[in-house]
Amino acid sequence: MGINTLCVIGLGYIGLPTSVVFADHGVRVYGVDVRAESVAAINAGQAPFIEADLAQRLSAVVESGMLTASMEPCRADATIIAVPTPFLADKSADLSYIQAAVTELAPYLYDGALVILESTSPPGATQKLGTWIAQARPDLVDDSGNLSVDIAHCPERVLPGRVMVELVTNDRIVGGLTPAAAARAQELYSIISKAAILPTDSMTAEMAKCVENSFRDVNIAFANELSVICDNLGIDVWEVIELANHHPRVNILSPGPGVGGHCVAVDPWFIVAADPSDARIIKMAREVNDDKPGWVVKKVQDAAAGKTAPIIAALGLAFKPNIDDLRESPARHITGNLAKAFPQGRILVVEPNITQLPAELEAMPNVELSGYAQALEQAEIVVLLVDHAEFLEKPALTEKIDIIDTRGIWR
Numbered sequence: 001m002g003i004n005t006l007c008v009i010g011l012g013y014i015g016l017p018t019s020v021v022f023a024d025h026g027v028r029v030y031g032v033d034v035r036a037e038s039v040a041a042i043n044a045g046q047a048p049f050i051e052a053d054l055a056q057r058l059s060a061v062v063e064s065g066m067l068t069a070s071m072e073p074c075r076a077d078a079t080i081i082a083v084p085t086p087f088l089a090d091k092s093a094d095l096s097y098i099q100a101a102v103t104e105l106a107p108y109l110y111d112g113a114l115v116i117l118e119s120t121s122p123p124g125a126t127q128k129l130g131t132w133i134a135q136a137r138p139d140l141v142d143d144s145g146n147l148s149v150d151i152a153h154c155p156e157r158v159l160p161g162r163v164m165v166e167l168v169t170n171d172r173i174v175g176g177l178t179p180a181a182a183a184r185a186q187e188l189y190s191i192i193s194k195a196a197i198l199p200t201d202s203m204t205a206e207m208a209k210c211v212e213n214s215f216r217d218v219n220i221a222f223a224n225e226l227s228v229i230c231d232n233l234g235i236d237v238w239e240v241i242e243l244a245n246h247h248p249r250v251n252i253l254s255p256g257p258g259v260g261g262h263c264v265a266v267d268p269w270f271i272v273a274a275d276p277s278d279a280r281i282i283k284m285a286r287e288v289n290d291d292k293p294g295w296v297v298k299k300v301q302d303a304a305a306g307k308t309a310p311i312i313a314a315l316g317l318a319f320k321p322n323i324d325d326l327r328e329s330p331a332r333h334i335t336g337n338l339a340k341a342f343p344q345g346r347i348l349v350v351e352p353n354i355t356q357l358p359a360e361l362e363a364m365p366n367v368e369l370s371g372y373a374q375a376l377e378q379a380e381i382v383v384l385l386v387d388h389a390e391f392l393e394k395p396a397l398t399e400k401i402d403i404i405d406t407r408g409i410w411r
């Protein structure tokens with residue numbers, strides 16, 4: 001059975017690039033999103049966010065008629081669900097977006113349909129998706145209780161800023177509720193992939209994705225903990241790491257102001273929630289990384305000692321360099337907490353990849369979006385939070401300006 005049409009539910013940082021790549025490879029793609037402004041922008045061939053090489057390729061596939069967007073799903077040879085999976089107050093996964101997508105999709109499903117869950121999810125989420133489909137469409141369940149829809153979990157494994165490349169070049173995990181579903185998922189991704197496509201069951205695929213991000217989180221936590229210890233001892237942590245990494249079996253990551261993004265800052269909690277008594281290192285790493293923004297705020301407070309209304313330049317809001325993605329960004333949290341810590345001060349935010357502050361910062365009267373040169377000219381304290389390309393060269397600053405470099409690029 002060939003795959004000529006694809007419905008993609010969720011046109012965000014993963015769903016839209018995925019749609020464009022499939023459309024680029026000859027598949028007719030019908031994109032779906034709940035945000036009317038995103039649908040309108042995409043149908044106009046305009047990317048609603050920054051991602052390298054996305055805008056030009058999106059424009060081309062929209063113009064060719066291979067990709068259109070709407071707010072309603074449709075019947076297709078395969079459907080990919082790529083909606084958010086945030087965590088709840090107790091750090092367990094919020095699967096409500098997936099359930100909502102299933103509710104919208106269910107009327108368009110049929111015997112032999114293929115449904116792929118790409119959203120990063122805790123072990124067991126894909127099985128729940130199958131249960132929700134069965135509840136919505138009991139006509140697709142046979143007398144033995146088997147669902148006649150093939151379902152698989154195929155997590156994305158891409159790096160923001162390189163998504164358009166890595167969707168094609170990175171190995172892919174496809175975890176089916178059945179071996180037949182895994183095989184059909186392999187068929188789907190073989191359309192675009194130049195790398196290995198690795199079949200397994202859905203729970204193993206879910207766990208593998210969470211483990212990948214937990215591995216990075218634990219290693220970043222080690223670096224962040226080192227940075228605190230070295231700061232207490234008056235030692236340059238970046239020099240320590242550089243020297244230690246000359247050992248042939250040591251590869252310490254770089255510390256920073258915390259951990260952000262929708263994956264590394266979120267997915268480890270899914271493992272903790274699945275087995276809280278045994279996920280001790282993973283939980284502690286999350287706590288170390290979640291504590292780092294508070295440590296940065298304390299460093300700024302120390303630098304501002306005696307000043308009731310300091311002017312602070314906060315350089316960067318995104319969770320990583322050279323993108324506009326602010327999800328779970330430690331820089332964003334630090335900026336908000338600095339505004340609360342210095343209600344009479346001014347926080348000059350320099351983020352070259354956005355044109356408007358997020359709502360919670362926009363509502364703070366002492367926070368403003370600023371140009372780079374203007375912020376440096378006015379600031380008494382400069383906090384480097386994101387190593388955007390614009391910030392890599394250290395500017396000439398007077399000795400009166402305190403610098404807190406959380407990335408170690410101005411040493």
